[in-house]
Amino acid sequence: MSTYTLIATAAMGLESIVAKEVKDLGYECKVENGKVIFEGDETAIARANMWLRTADRIKILVGEFKAYSFDELFENTKKLPWEDYLPEDAEFPVQGKSVKSKLYSVPDCQAIVKKSIVERLRKAYRRTSWLDETGPLFKIEVAIHKDVASITLDTSGRGLHKRGYRVGQGEAPLKETLAAALIQLTTWNADRPLVDPFCGSGTIPIEAALIGQNIAPGFNREFLAESWPMISGDVWDKVRMEAEDLANYDQPLEILGTDIDHRMIEVSKENALEAGLGDLVKFKQMQVKDFTSELDYGVIIGNPPYGERLGERKEVEKMYSDMGKAFKELETWSVYMMTSHEHFEQCYGKLATKKRKLFNGFIRTDYYQYWGPRPPRKELNN
Structure with a gap:
């Protein structure tokens, strides 16, 4: 070679x-x-x-x-x-x-x-x-x-964010590659609950499920270089077999996507079904202020509205404030929010543990990270 x-x-x-x-x-x-x-x-x-x-x-x-x-x-x-x-x-x-x-x-x-x-x-x-x-x-x-x-x-052809599962999307869909990055920048692993309270077309929950079960993101699509004589078909077959062997389809997951818009919940369900994750990821229509959970040590990841349009700003700031109050009750949870709104922390009611500059397309955003306590270590069975 x-x-x-x-x-x-x-x-x-x-x-x-x-x-x-x-x-x-x-x-x-x-x-x-x-x-x-x-x-x-x-x-x-x-x-x-x-x-x-x-x-x-x-x-x-x-x-x-x-x-x-x-x-x-x-x-x-x-x-x-x-x-x-x-x-x-x-x-x-x-x-x-x-x-x-x-x-x-x-x-x-x-x-x-x-x-x-x-x-x-x-x-x-x-x-x-x-x-x-x-x-x-x-x-x-x-x-x-x-x-x-x-x-x-x-060698890729269509951009790698095009995984092949998106059958529907909203007005400003989050790129799959950015969604995967948002998850990888958190403390989440497959043993912890994950919630996206602004799930839109379901990209963050679906990407989390792929990560949680170690499913290769390119498993259900083709690449431009597959038609090239310089790379034999055997190479692609072996790589697909490796991906199949490494996938952990039995890994249980607790992943929930919620959104205020019932139409987006239907789109999310269709996309999860197309990704082969229909039974694995749950979706529910809900306002972020109504979110509660009995579970511990969960991770919330969200790309909420930024309030960039005139007339939306006050509404969005109120929603950030409501979100801060609701999440305050989740004492063991960690929260990660990406927004371009420069006064997010003031509206949310708490300074972030850490901020990271990211770009959502051409929009400069900050990724606000609120770290909860670490989950207790699981005791090994004797």
Whole structure:
């Protein structure tokens, strides 16, 4: 098998969580802005796509070089071993972006990279005519940052947040990758109750159930690189079998999603059913101020309304205040809330143990963490 430089792209603020997941898969990595870089073979490509819950995509770095002129971009792209990646009939559109660089015209950069790859492949495959591009799809990206060009191949296809279970959603759905990150930033484990009081289309409860039963997030979807000749079908079959073997379908879970909107509760139930978790996750229509529980040491994770629209702010602040009063009764529970509202703590009535800056799409938010006491250690059976 060959070794590749792989890039797991990550939303701003989630790089360290993606890096931990990469290390948990057994790969050493380094973290840069918006990406985690590691080395791996074809199996690593398949496993990263299958298992990384918080990464956006897995890309192969084909080459990186300085490019101050279109000539340099053309010649350096042409030096790369494209025939090792692309078969003779490959379809290979080129996307591009350029930031703080002399080569700022993205359409020109795309056209030059495309032309350069065509020239390299025609020579490699001894073609006198144009390439047909009727075969498997390879998405190429040229990204130029401060005059350094990085050329990558996207192995994922659809973004990794598209797990394949979302049949319905609300107005502003939480990305599955961010939902998984919110859970991983808490003290929750499968032995503790978990509640999302603003569940919307059910993303946080569903992602928690996948984590709780160690179900690979990519188990029910396909990836672009599955059609590539350079990665044999056996590799993907083995990685899927590994995922099946590692899933713990017998792990009992206590997960509840509630929402004020009865229509979203129905959507959540449909999504959980599609994910194969229909009996495992419970959903209930409820206002957050009415939440109570007899259970101990639970974890509440929520992405409540932010009150960003005019006219909603007072209503949202009242709801934060009601929530603080309701959760005060849950003495052993931990609470984690993500919102862009800068006065959340004052409305909630308590300062957070810790805050973490995160981005929900392009909205800058804080993740307010209220740590409850640690659950007592379970005594081992003799």
